[in-house]
Amino acid sequence: MVKPTDSVVATENEPLKKMAQVRNLNFYYSGKLALKNINLPVYEKKVTALIGPSGCGKTTLLRSFNRMHDLYPGNRYEGEIWLGDENPRNLLQMDPIEVRMQIGMVFQKPNPFPKSIYENIAYGLRVRGINNRAILDEVVERSLRSAALWDEVKDRLKEPGTALSGGQQQRLCIARALATDPAIILFDEPTSALDPIATVSIENLIVELKDQVTILIVTHNMQQAIRISQFTAFMYLGEIVEYNDTMSIFTKPVEQKTADYVSGRFG
Amino acid sequence: MPSQQKILNTLRNPIAIAASIQNRKRWEQFFIVLGWFSLLVALLTLVFLVSDLFLRGLPMLNWKFFTSPPSSDPEEAGILTAWVGSLLVIFVTAVVAIPLGIAAGIYLEEYAPKNWLLDFIEVNITNLAGVPSIIYGLLALGFFVYILKWGESILTAGFTLALLILPVVIVTTRESLRAIPQGIREAAYAVGSSRWQMIADHVLPYSMGGILTGIIVGISRAIGETAPLITIGALTFITFLPEPPIQSEFPYISFKWIWAPFTVLPIQMFNWVSRPQEAFQVNAAAAGIILLVLTLAVNGTAIYLRYRFRKSIKW
Numbered sequence: 001m002v003k004p005t006d007s008v009v010a011t012e013n014e015p016l017k018k019m020a021q022v023r024n025l026n027f028y029y030s031g032k033l034a035l036k037n038i039n040l041p042v043y044e045k046k047v048t049a050l051i052g053p054s055g056c057g058k059t060t061l062l063r064s065f066n067r068m069h070d071l072y073p074g075n076r077y078e079g080e081i082w083l084g085d086e087n088p089r090n091l092l093q094m095d096p097i098e099v100r101m102q103i104g105m106v107f108q109k110p111n112p113f114p115k116s117i118y119e120n121i122a123y124g125l126r127v128r129g130i131n132n133r134a135i136l137d138e139v140v141e142r143s144l145r146s147a148a149l150w151d152e153v154k155d156r157l158k159e160p161g162t163a164l165s166g167g168q169q170q171r172l173c174i175a176r177a178l179a180t181d182p183a184i185i186l187f188d189e190p191t192s193a194l195d196p197i198a199t200v201s202i203e204n205l206i207v208e209l210k211d212q213v214t215i216l217i218v219t220h221n222m223q224q225a226i227r228i229s230q231f232t233a234f235m236y237l238g239e240i241v242e243y244n245d246t247m248s249i250f251t252k253p254v255e256q257k258t259a260d261y262v263s264g265r266f267g
Numbered sequence: 268m269p270s271q272q273k274i275l276n277t278l279r280n281p282i283a284i285a286a287s288i289q290n291r292k293r294w295e296q297f298f299i300v301l302g303w304f305s306l307l308v309a310l311l312t313l314v315f316l317v318s319d320l321f322l323r324g325l326p327m328l329n330w331k332f333f334t335s336p337p338s339s340d341p342e343e344a345g346i347l348t349a350w351v352g353s354l355l356v357i358f359v360t361a362v363v364a365i366p367l368g369i370a371a372g373i374y375l376e377e378y379a380p381k382n383w384l385l386d387f388i389e390v391n392i393t394n395l396a397g398v399p400s401i402i403y404g405l406l407a408l409g410f411f412v413y414i415l416k417w418g419e420s421i422l423t424a425g426f427t428l429a430l431l432i433l434p435v436v437i438v439t440t441r442e443s444l445r446a447i448p449q450g451i452r453e454a455a456y457a458v459g460s461s462r463w464q465m466i467a468d469h470v471l472p473y474s475m476g477g478i479l480t481g482i483i484v485g486i487s488r489a490i491g492e493t494a495p496l497i498t499i500g501a502l503t504f505i506t507f508l509p510e511p512p513i514q515s516e517f518p519y520i521s522f523k524w525i526w527a528p529f530t531v532l533p534i535q536m537f538n539w540v541s542r543p544q545e546a547f548q549v550n551a552a553a554a555g556i557i558l559l560v561l562t563l564a565v566n567g568t569a570i571y572l573r574y575r576f577r578k579s580i581k582w
Binding site: 071107 | 380381448450451452453454455456457458459460461468469473580
């Protein structure tokens, strides 16, 4: 398994920049309050983990960031999610398509398109109207290299993405998210459908990727949060109970609830 | 309760277990035999009908039969006007029903707000698929022939059959779209697609195989329809062909044929069967063979297309 990451967080000579900031967010599923007064910073080029028991709202919060809830009727947001550091914009007021063009997502179950490996990655550029072959070639190679998949698939880019193994499919989905150079990538329990070996490779990849992109990840595996994240928010019943740097959350939690959860007493 | 305990005690009794298994296997045998019998009845009927048709019709099947218009002399009579009419009518039907049906299916499944009105429309479309075809004929007679004054033309016939198969195309389009996993849609949205890009680039191509199946079923039904076409005034005896769509002079394409009177294969068959002379029965059987072959050819093309679509998509 991966070694615990360099849990170096805010030091004096490395100021943290916020990539996003959730302010007083409430979220309703057809009238039912699912997220209560969420406040959460997401720091640039760091991994922020959302942990908590099933049904606590961590995936709901994650999917608010790229407005996935807008696809289904009866959902409503209140509050703000600010995106960007210099001139932040409230992404809840933006066009959802514009939001998704800046915030990529990797899903729980690998979901490559039933198209070629190449087209899976090129698609994000094609929807933006970029069809220049040379540009696409370059982006496909760069994204696959960043997702540690290039060497395995470079000779079969024309083969369907769905023919790859589960772990490779998930890395393909990561490459697809990277291709459009997003500000943030959301990971929704990306390893829960994978075997332990594929899990290690995805975790290693996330650790490497944080140098180029901001990452927000939902995980129900606390060891994973320790291994890959710098910040952790513990959620329970739709609220953030405690947020801190990962080491503090797991070694000296302030709230009793957090202590009970991270020590395995419930959840 | 002692009696209940007695029953439960048999759960571990080897003799009771063996008896139970044997009993259940007997039922299984019974249903296998029943299944075979049902299959045999269906297949034998089909084989009998088709071979009877072929035995009777084959002597008449020759090039002249294909290229001659109908005649009062059974030896001279052919199906030229009938098969040309069938092809032209089906062409109009396909051109009208396929785009309309797919577009309506996409709208209902992907765009329409999910509410009681949509449920109401859905129930009605499903019901329309089961409305007797003669009702469509009456509707077409009133609307296309009398109100729009399209006359007893190929255009009217094509639109009538298009209305008839539209519900089938809409329903299968919706079902095929619905079968695409939600994860694929979310993946497309997540890279920044608009809804239309998600549909046009993913959902629609991936569901084309299923949509084609609906089109096959619809077109096959349309080829064999007689009642609505008689209602709108298809001729039963016609000796001339419509003006060909491709001309030797500028502008080379003519649409006059859509206004032409017509007949179709099943009507020609019906006409011959109702004649007293034995020789015309042979003609009807021969026309039946052509109708079967035409249906198989249309289906074959669609199945081939479906195969091509499915092959290009690997799940």
